[in-house]
Amino acid sequence: MIGIIATHYISSFIIKPIKELANDMSTTLQAIPDLLFELDINGKYIQIMTNKEELLIDARKNLLNKTVTEALPKEAAKIVIKALQEADIKGDSYGHEIVLPIEQQSFWFELSVAKKKPFNVTQKNFTGSRFIVLSRDITQRKKYEKEINELAHIDTLTGLANRYSLEIQLEQALLCAKRNHKKMAVMFIDMDKFKDINDTLGHNLGDSFLKETAKRISRCVRKSDITGRLGGDEFIVVLTDIKSNFNASYLANKILKKLSLPYEIDGHHIFSSCSIGISYYPGDGNNSEKLMKSADMAMYHAKTEGRNNFQFFSSLMTVDNERRIKLEAELHLAIETNQFELYYQPQISTTTQEICGAEALIRWNHPEQGLISPVDFISIAEESGLILPIGKWVIQQAFKQKSLWEKQGISGVKMSLNISAHQLHSADLVIFIQELFEKYQLQGFNIEIEVTESVAMNNPQYAIKILNAIRALGIDLAIDDFGTGYSSLAYLKRLPIQTLKIDREFIRDIETDANDAAISSATIALAHALDLKVVAEGVETLQQQQFLKNENCDILQGYLYGKPMSNKDFIQFHHDFKHREWQD
Incomplete structure (x- = not known):
């Protein structure tokens, strides 16, 4: 009698919950969208857990008890074995990538390996090291990266x-x-x-x-x-x-x-x-x-x-040199006599159809030549070192204007501004920005700092360090003119950025050029895969606007909405914005 009761107790209160837990665990594992394997140190398949058998290089029954050396191409097998050996020493291994031929196509997978511990020290049939290998299909991501x-x-x-x-x-x-x-x-x-x-x-x-x-x-x-x-x-x-x-x-x-x-x-x-x-x-x-x-x-x-x-x-x-020397001298005077002015170009959210930002752009009010574009003097300023005081003036004026806008009721408009390579390598940049934050009582999310690809990639380790320090202040960061510089995707995913700006070069012909359209689409998809927002520059037509909206581009900027304008004109533009005819 006691034996029957004990058996019933074990069945009801021990074995049944264990079976239910096992079934629940099996259901959970089947829901994982990646391939999941258990391998031994020699790469032998112990278990295969997936509901995507179409991504297996061979049928499940054919793979079990085979080694990766027997089942996979030579190069892929070497990478898997290397990942297992690394995990055997360190406990885990991440980031290894393999390519496999499946149904006459090449599929890319990213491996995450963790060393498995036995259920208990007396567990039988657990000889040698075992590993859980998660294999994620990254074929689409590799396609975007290639483009x-x-x-x-x-x-x-x-x-x-x-x-x-x-x-x-x-x-x-x-x-x-x-x-x-x-x-x-x-x-x-x-x-x-x-x-x-x-x-x-x-x-x-x-x-x-x-x-x-x-x-x-x-x-x-x-x-x-x-x-x-x-x-x-x-x-x-x-x-x-x-x-x-x-x-x-x-x-x-x-x-x-x-x-x-x-x-x-x-x-x-x-x-x-x-x-x-x-x-x-x-x-x-x-x-x-x-x-x-x-x-x-x-x-x-x-x-x-x-x-x-x-x-x-x-x-x-020496003709060009003389001209540049003259312009450099005039730049010194421009700094001393406050001849610079910030213009602002609106940025429009495709989701809310509202002004969500403004990019601050410097202009030089030359006493003789009138308004001079930065294209004509920034390179001279960089070569002469004047970019540092000019850059500080831009940052201070942008912060000051943002503070004034808030007081004038212009809220929800993020102020974007560019910093040069010289500024990024300036020793006091982060301290200078922090002091301005305190002076103008701004919140980090109200400001976005842009750097170009070439600036970020010139010395990526240092750039990452400084950008992390700026990001720690709560400021959003963006890569400007994406696609025109060094495009190092390895470092891109390490940069603490929130936004990619697609250069106007790739927006101009998206209506007529299939390559530009494909590049823009791929950039948007890649950015979203990395959890980044996308700003498209140079939007000039309704057709470009519609294409970018269809591709789920987050923010649009260009002459379709407004040219860079003075502060006075921007305030009026903001006031009249809701009545614009081009809005949907």
Whole structure:
């Protein structure tokens, strides 16, 4: 009798709850969207737990009791074994990636491995180390990464090498020339009066013009030469392994003739020309930066000589230097006499259709030349070191204006501002920002600081340290002009950022260019996968707006909503915003 009662007790109060717990655990494991395996130290499959058998490299029954070396491709098996060995020592292992052929497709998986402990010290059949391996399908993420990585090397408008790729290829060519005692030349090509074409005929036709220009240049060069687009209407050709100046002269004349032929674009008959500057290795510089700068100066000299010609660099070329020296002196005076002003460009939330932010942009009220864009003086300010006092002025004015807006009832508008590489490396940047926060009694979420990819990637470890310190103040951080710089996804996920800003270069043609549309879509998807918001710059048409809304872009910025405007105009714009006709 006692035995029956004991058996009933064990069945009801011990075995049944254990079975229920096991069933519940099994249901939980089946709900996990990843592949879950139990392996031993040799990589033998002990258990396979998943409801996505289509992601297994073979049927479950075929895998059990096999080792990964038997079941997986050689390289993938090596990575799994390495992860197991690492987890055996450290207790866990993360971040290893493998690629597997499944149904004639390549699937990528990210592994997370944890060393398993026996249920109890007397558990039988538990010999050696066991591991729980979570295998996450990251195929789609790898696709996005591949598309984004292409932005780091190819100019999407022309298909030529972009600035970053040019720098790498020029460095490689220079190393080769040094090693083999060869000569080489750098040609800086700038289209004459391209701005007039762009302004009178529009950006779309201007882009078509640049595409045709790129094709003509490419037809002129040798296969061994390097051709790329720096941006705008500036192109670079690197002539590798030349015998004399004649080689560069011959090519320059050839390009001049090709680019002076009429362009037939969309029914328009366009005449243009170009100016070319040429520098040589080793005579004009022994590094890529010097060679590019010398070619640039020679190109400006070609402009002053009447355009549609080429010039070789000479140390006597001082015209541009004199102009820059004069402008630098005037910049000093501008700081002392408060000639700068902040303009503000509105940012619109696609969710609320409200103004959610404003980007602060500096302008120079020159007493003689009028309003000067930062494009014309920021590079000089950076080279001279004046960017630091100018940058501090921008930060202080932006914080001050944000505080005033709050008092004027303009709330919910985040103030965005850019900081340069020089500012990021300034020792007192974080302290300066913290003091302004206290002075103007601001909250961190009201401010967003933007850095470009190239600034963040120049010294990523240091950038991460400083950006973390800024983020600790509660300030949001954004990567500006995403896709035009160094695009290091490895570091991107380590940066403490909340926002990606897609450069206008990829927004301009999303209505007509399938590549730009795909790149923009991939960038938005990747950003959201990383839990980042996305701001699209350069939105100028309703079609662009609709495309970006359909892709769930978070924030839009561009001339469709408003050009950068003075504080007075921004306040009026904010007041009148709800009556804008372009809103849905």
